[in-house]
Amino acid sequence: MTGQLIDGKAFAASLRERIAAAVPAFKEQAGRAPGLAVVLVGDDPASQVYVASKHKATIAAGMESFEHRLPEDTDQENLIALVEALNADDAVDGILVQLPLPGHLDEKAVVMAIDPDKDVDGLHVINAGRLANGEEALTPCTPLGSLMLLKDQLGDLTGMNAVVVGRSILVGKPMAQLLLGENCTVTMAHSRTRDLPAIVRGADIVVAAVGRAEMVKGDWLKEGAVVIDVGINRLAPEPGKERGRLVGDVATSEAVDHVRAITPVPGGVGPMTIAVLLRNTLVAASARAGLTKPKGL
Ligand code: NDP
Numbered sequence: 482m483t484g485q486l487i488d489g490k491a492f493a494a495s496l497r498e499r500i501a502a503a504v505p506a507f508k509e510q511a512g513r514a515p516g517l518a519v520v521l522v523g524d525d526p527a528s529q530v531y532v533a534s535k536h537k538a539t540i541a542a543g544m545e546s547f548e549h550r551l552p553e554d555t556d557q558e559n560l561i562a563l564v565e566a567l568n569a570d571d572a573v574d575g576i577l578v579q580l581p582l583p584g585h586l587d588e589k590a591v592v593m594a595i596d597p598d599k600d601v602d603g604l605h606v607i608n609a610g611r612l613a614n615g616e617e618a619l620t621p622c623t624p625l626g627s628l629m630l631l632k633d634q635l636g637d638l639t640g641m642n643a644v645v646v647g648r649s650i651l652v653g654k655p656m657a658q659l660l661l662g663e664n665c666t667v668t669m670a671h672s673r674t675r676d677l678p679a680i681v682r683g684a685d686i687v688v689a690a691v692g693r694a695e696m697v698k699g700d701w702l703k704e705g706a707v708v709i710d711v712g713i714n715r716l717a718p719e720p721g722k723e724r725g726r727l728v729g730d731v732a733t734s735e736a737v738d739h740v741r742a743i744t745p746v747p748g749g750v751g752p753m754t755i756a757v758l759l760r761n762t763l764v765a766a767s768a769r770a771g772l773t774k775p776k777g778l
Contacts, residue, residue, distance in 0.1 A: 482704060484740035486749075487630055493752035496629070496778075497542060500759045503775040504543035507766060515766035516545035517575040517601065517758070518567045522560060522586065523553035528579045535577070538755045544762060547573060553583055560586060561594045568596040574766035575601035577758065598769060601761040604650065612658045617768075619761050624656035626753025627688060627709045627744075628663070634707050634742050635686075639664040644681055646670045646697065646730070647690035652711055656688050677701075689730035699735025708736060708743040711750050 508514055517539045521532045532548065539546035549563060560578075567576045576599045582588050592600075597607035603621040611618035631638065643665040647653035653669065660667045670680055678701040681687055687708045689697050694714035702708065712730030719725070729746030736743050744750050760778050767774055 482739060482741070484708075484737045485742040486737070487634065487742050487744045489626075489630060489744055489749040490752045492630060492633060493626070493756040496753075496756040497538065497759060499777055500756070500763055500775075501542045503763060503778065506775070507763065507770070507772065508543075510772055511766070511770040513572065514543060514545045515574050515763050516547060516572045517577065517762045518547040518549065518570075518573045520549045520551065520560070520563060520567075520576070520578045522551045522555050522579075523583045525581075528581075532579055535755055535758065538759060539762070542759045542763075544759065545572060555583075555586075557586055557590065560591055564591060564594045568594075568599060573599065574769055575599055575758075575762035577602050599765055601758055601765055603655065603761070609650070609655070612655060612662075615662060619765060620659065621651055621655045622754045622757035622761065623652050623690075623711060623750060624659055624688075625761075626757040627656060627711060627750055628659045629757070630709060630744060630750070630753065631686060631707060632663070637663075638686070641665045641685040642668070642683055643686040643688070644668045644670060644684035645688045645690065646674075646677070646681070647688075647692075647711075649690065652690035653688075656690065660686070660688075687731075691730045693730055694728050695730070695732040697731040697736070699732055699737075699739050702736055702739040704739055705741045706739070708740050709750060710744050710746055713746060713751065 519532050519535055536546045536548055567573045576595050578591055592604045597605045600608050600619050603619045608618045643660045645653050645657045648669050648671045657667045657669050670677055681701040682703055687706055690711035710729035710731040714728050716725035727747050764774055
């Protein structure tokens with residue numbers, strides 16, 4: 482079997498188009514554009530790149546983008562004061578504090594200060610609890626984007642065996658909750674799991690969110706499985722090259738011989754994250770304005 486490479490870039494582009502197409506109706510009804518505030522503390526180069534691309538994508542979708550760049554030595558009190566000001570600002574529907582924060586700041590306390598109804602990263606315990614209870618929740622962008630790709634491939638996921646490798650608050654745990662919500666039989670695996678290959682072999686759906694280059698081997702996979710590779714790992718540079726290659730948590734070149742479909746790295750799950758952030762912002766804006774959730778999002 483030669484599996485299909487899932488084009489996350491194209492899917493994300495079409496999602497962004499659908500979001501941009503829904504924004505004018507929101508504007509007309511609410512009398513303003515949806516607004517996303519992004520807070521960046523310090524000058525970590527990777528975070529600067531992420532924040533710049535979020536800003537660009539927000540504007541392109543017809544939304545307001547509010548960027549707050551704070552110096553590296555910002556203290557906890559001032560950061561929380563900014564979050565509280567954004568909570569109180571009616572023009573702001575979504576608040577994202579770019580993580581990781583510099584070491585002297587308490588990330589958990591900062592996330593907990595965000596109004597759960599503006600928590601477009603879905604990291605507040607109220608949103609994790611709503612998701613676990615099967616209620617409407619703002620859900621972390623990467624797992625929600627992964628679920629969209631799975632449903633696009635497979636349609637109804639009812640009754641399928643899904644294995645999620647990794648149990649982080651950002652990816653693994655919300656992914657498992659989303660799959661449970663779709664009536665999958667979900668197994669969560671992690672670093673203490675015994676005989677991971679045997680567990681993965683039973684899965685119709687595999688989501689790998691580990692952070693270990695090409696850990697999941699081709700012969701671990703059931704014939705015809707659909708695989709979502711969330712991992713982003715940079716290999717050591719080859720001789721003469723400045724930067725190493727990006728690879729996922731799955732050995733893609735082996736896996737394609739076994740699977741029905743798999744997300745490549747890069748170009749699979751990665752592009753979905755910002756598209757879902759925009760989706761969450763529009764959903765949060767609609768809820769705050771008392772409007773129904775835009776269809777198809
Ligand atoms: P974390 O480091 O927070 O979690 C990794 C998880 O993998 C942990 O639960 C850990 O288990 C588990 N794990 C580690 N080693 C093994 C092993 N040998 N066997 C089985 N499980 C193992 O990572 P994240 O969830 O934040 O991210 C995972 C990957 O996804 C990373 O590569 C990250 O860069 C990428 N990522 C990509 C995004 C995107 O936009 N595409 C967004 C977010 C993340 P334990 O709990 O027991 O320690």
